[in-house]
Amino acid sequence: MASSRRLDRAGAGLALVRAVECRFPIAANRFRAARAVVRRTDLRTGGSGELARSSADGRTTGRGRGVWLFRHHCRRAGVATGLVPTVTDGGSDVNTIDDVPTAPGRLPLVGHGISVLRRPLDFVTMLPPYGPIVRIFLGPRTAYVLTTPDLIRQVGLGEAGSFHRDELRDAIKELSTGAVNVLSGQAHELRRRMIAPSFKQGRLAEYGVVAARLGNEWAQSFHDGEMVNVVESAHDLVLRTISSTLFTADFSSNAHDDIQSSIPWLLNEVIRRASLPPGVRPVRVLANRKFVKRSRQLRASIGDVVSEYRKSGADYNDMLSAFIAHVDPETGTRLSDNDIVDELILILGAGVGSEASMFAWLVHEVVTHPEVAQRLYAELDTVVPDKTIGPEHVGQLVYFRQVLQETLRFWAPWVSMLTAAGDVTVGGLTLPDGAIIVFSPYMIQHDERYFPNAASFDPDRWGPDRVSEIDKRHSLPFGVGERRCPGNHFAMLAITLQAGAFLARWRPVPDPDYRVKPTNRDFTASPSKLPVRLHAR
Numbered sequence: 001m002a003s004s005r006r007l008d009r010a011g012a013g014l015a016l017v018r019a020v021e022c023r024f025p026i027a028a029n030r031f032r033a034a035r036a037v038v039r040r041t042d043l044r045t046g047g048s049g050e051l052a053r054s055s056a057d058g059r060t061t062g063r064g065r066g067v068w069l070f071r072h073h074c075r076r077a078g079v080a081t082g083l084v085p086t087v088t089d090g091g092s093d094v095n096t097i098d099d100v101p102t103a104p105g106r107l108p109l110v111g112h113g114i115s116v117l118r119r120p121l122d123f124v125t126m127l128p129p130y131g132p133i134v135r136i137f138l139g140p141r142t143a144y145v146l147t148t149p150d151l152i153r154q155v156g157l158g159e160a161g162s163f164h165r166d167e168l169r170d171a172i173k174e175l176s177t178g179a180v181n182v183l184s185g186q187a188h189e190l191r192r193r194m195i196a197p198s199f200k201q202g203r204l205a206e207y208g209v210v211a212a213r214l215g216n217e218w219a220q221s222f223h224d225g226e227m228v229n230v231v232e233s234a235h236d237l238v239l240r241t242i243s244s245t246l247f248t249a250d251f252s253s254n255a256h257d258d259i260q261s262s263i264p265w266l267l268n269e270v271i272r273r274a275s276l277p278p279g280v281r282p283v284r285v286l287a288n289r290k291f292v293k294r295s296r297q298l299r300a301s302i303g304d305v306v307s308e309y310r311k312s313g314a315d316y317n318d319m320l321s322a323f324i325a326h327v328d329p330e331t332g333t334r335l336s337d338n339d340i341v342d343e344l345i346l347i348l349g350a351g352v353g354s355e356a357s358m359f360a361w362l363v364h365e366v367v368t369h370p371e372v373a374q375r376l377y378a379e380l381d382t383v384v385p386d387k388t389i390g391p392e393h394v395g396q397l398v399y400f401r402q403v404l405q406e407t408l409r410f411w412a413p414w415v416s417m418l419t420a421a422g423d424v425t426v427g428g429l430t431l432p433d434g435a436i437i438v439f440s441p442y443m444i445q446h447d448e449r450y451f452p453n454a455a456s457f458d459p460d461r462w463g464p465d466r467v468s469e470i471d472k473r474h475s476l477p478f479g480v481g482e483r484r485c486p487g488n489h490f491a492m493l494a495i496t497l498q499a500g501a502f503l504a505r506w507r508p509v510p511d512p513d514y515r516v517k518p519t520n521r522d523f524t525a526s527p528s529k530l531p532v533r534l535h536a537r
């Protein structure tokens with residue numbers, strides 16, 4: 001719907017800028033940037049004073065985007081503007097690839113690489129006002145960022161064309177020769193079907209028992225007054241939990257030891273390798289040798305477990321048993337030992353970092369929002385009075401679930417990338433074979449158009465009286481469509497059981513001298529560190 005509003009320029013004048021600068025020095029920079037965009041678009045449109053205008057077909061003019069940016073940053077700065085954004089999220093508003101706007105801040109040679117690496121969350125959240133598709137440069141390479149859920153769905157559901165991840169596959173080939181996340185087309189579809197049974201409800205119940213046992217033991221291992229870095233400790237716990245649900249038979253203990261000692265280093269290295277241009281990778285000779293050696297060792301010890309399972313023929317109620325047993329009803333295909341090793345390693349890779357980050361962010365949000373903490377503790381005291389949690393409690397932890405959903409909104413993965421396999425058409429715009437497509441669940445879930453008051457951590461938005469206001473298509477913490485995370489229910493269950501076990505026993509108090517920062521070491525931003533002192537509850 002076309003609409004327009006008038007800017008009272010005096011109202012957005014110096015006094016407001018000063019007030020913002022005094023109270024919110026960091027936000028003031030964004031605010032200045034927003035005003036600069038408003039000014040620029042004002043100049044372009046002849047300074048008529050109309051601020052937000054949509055064209056007849058519902059697409060937003062440059063001026064509308066300027067207003068949205070202005071308002072978005074004012075919101076983040078805590079300043080009410082009274083302007084209504086009219087940016088729409090339907091198609092792309094450009095006709096040819098040359099019309100795609102380029103994000104500001106491009107530097108020679110590195111492009112936007114430094115902004116992406118240094119402040120990825122700020123970088124992605126500033127893009128939507130520039131348009132539904134925004135061009136960025138990662139070094140010499142061009143990438144197209146999709147900034148609306150509709151466009152992301154077109155890619156996720158396969159409507160836009162075909163995509164691959166051959167570069168990532170190549171970067172990690174010594175560790176994983178082709179797990180589901182790097183397969184494409186029919187091979188991806190078949191592999192998804194092959195691994196699906198291991199994430200089914202019946203299996204989840206078994207994993208829940210393991211997660212609760214490990215979570216309770218972990219929570220009981222602390223003592224009153226102890227300082228704990230939740231990031232590190234949760235990472236160890238999640239690694240142990242996922243590894244224990246992969247295979248449980250007695251003869252698998254060597255492989256578990258190898259996983260504990262190798263996976264953290266290998267995963268860091270995977271992220272480093274994947275972010276380097278292919279030409280630079282061979283230069284890191286020592287790191288490459290170590291990567292190859294440790295990958296081979298890990299693959300061999302997991303491979304031994306797979307052979308032992310095949311020999312024993314038993315079902316141990318774990319993921320490996322499910323992988324071995326499944327025969328695809330359409331094709332009669334079974335997973336080979338090599339495929340299974342790939343998938344087990346991917347599950348560790350895809351699951352551990354993101355689940356551990358979300359766990360730590362949940363604790364961070366609880367300890368920094370006393371009113372949330374109070375309600376959560378009250379619920380845990382009622383549902384788990386003896387402080388030993390079990391899968392049977394999960395359904396009753398209603399407020400806990402809201403806090404977890406809000407954590408998943410607030411700290412969603414910040415980046416996902418795919419490469420076009422042949423021409424693809426997104427929002428009516430054709431992008432060529434090899435085009436890199438980027439999207440960010442974090443960006444969408446911090447966009448005021450889809451989550452009003454997005455900068456505030458508000459678990460009540462998921463409460464029974466307000467949840468219907470949320471359009472489920474805008475909620476993307478587990479991705480969308482064909483590549484949607486198959487571990488989503490597992491992750492929600494394990495975090496509820498294990499963070500629940502922790503918070504049922506302890507009231508963590510954050511270290512006042514430490515400022516928690518998001519890091520960009522994974523596709524989910526993890527807290528840098530989360531030092532807390534534990535008080536018995």
Ligand code: HEM
Binds near residue numbers: 354416417483
């Ligand atoms: C809160 C924790 C988690 C979050 C936020 C999360 C998020 C995601 C997202 C956004 C994707 C799609 C990535 C893309 O294609 O760009 C994904 C894929 C995947 N996730 Fe998760 N995940 C979590 C936990 C887990 C766990 C615990 C497991 C396994 C136990 C898991 C297994 C996988 C696998 C195998 C894929 C690849 C799917 C494919 O490419 O078809 N994830 N995850």
